Amino acid sequence: MLVLLTIIRGIIWIVAFVYISRLFRQTRRWSDLILEILQISLITDVFPLGNQKYSVLDFFILIGLLVGLVTLTRMVSRVLKSKFLTATGLSRAVQDTTALIFNYTFIFLGTIVVLQVWVLDLSSLTVFASVLGVGVGLGLQGIAKEFVSGLVLIFERPIQVGDFVEVAGLMGTVERISVRSTEIRTLDQVSVILPNSRFLDSEVINWSHSSPISRLKIPVGVAYGSNLEIVRNLLIKVAKNHQDILSMPSPQVFFPSLVIVP
Structure with a gap:
């Protein structure tokens, strides 16, 4: 999104510059020359990729399509999660995992479709795959490690x-x-x-892997000479009145040791 905003901001500045320069006779000729050079530089095929050549404008179109794909995917993923997955009654973890898998699958398949629409021979991407492999070997080990770890967390679900x-x-x-x-x-x-x-x-x-129920040990100190029965009753009463404490198994109070504080 930041890249798209930067591109839009640059286009606005160029349009404003051209418009202002054409208001004056002295700068109108230079404005026409700049527009002609800009047009030629945008539409001229200068980037060879496989058996095809692409212009700067082609790459701008590709970036716009990919940004639109990611934006659309996020919107559909949010609607899927808020409207459909919530109605299924599935747990929040299952809903988030399903939405995440849909998100990346949609982006992957959509990217292939966009590249095909862009008339790109996918076999030519082997060069980029080789470069990416070298990049992973040289400096992207950390990113690759986090990516693989994320896939393990998503599918293995520890x-x-x-x-x-x-x-x-x-x-x-x-x-x-x-x-x-x-x-x-x-x-x-x-x-x-x-x-x-x-x-x-x-x-x-x-604490929630096999069961949402967990037992917590909370140490509580009381003054020496306190009535232990009153302390026990007060602690149990406080625990039972807490909304997240279950009645079964019921809370318990133990006095493992007494420490005299001077």
Whole structure:
């Protein structure tokens, strides 16, 4: 989107410059010359690719088609998730995974269609594939690693959207999983973006993986000499009144040790 806005801004500046220059007789001839040079440079086929040659204008059209494809895909994906997947009653994790798979599949297939419409011989892309392979070997290992890690998280699903996890010293709820990174919302309501490889290279505690029910141990200190029965009853009452605490199994209070504080 930023690239598209930059292109539009550049076109507006060029149009404004040409319009203003044609208002004056002294600059009108230079304006016509610039327009002619610009037109020739845009439509002249100068970039060989396979058996075809393409102009700068052709590449602008290709960029516009790809940007339109990505924008359309995001719109359709949001409608699919908000209108159809929500009505199925599936869990949030399944809905997000389905929408994400649809998003990237649609972009992949749409890109092939756009390239065919652009009259591009796909066999000529083998050159770019070779260059990309060299790039991955030289400097894109990190991006490739995160991409593969994202695919593993999406399809193997060791973590899902909505899970409460603990990783790299952070505890929070998984809000979003993409092919490059995962967003976690901590208990302090802070969004943390973690690379996907972090979930495969380090130990991850998923409190919601097999069951949404988890038991938490919360240490509570009381003054020495307190009535333990009253303390027990108060703690159980507070726990039972919390909306996220289940009645079965019921909360329990233990007194493993008493420490005298001077």
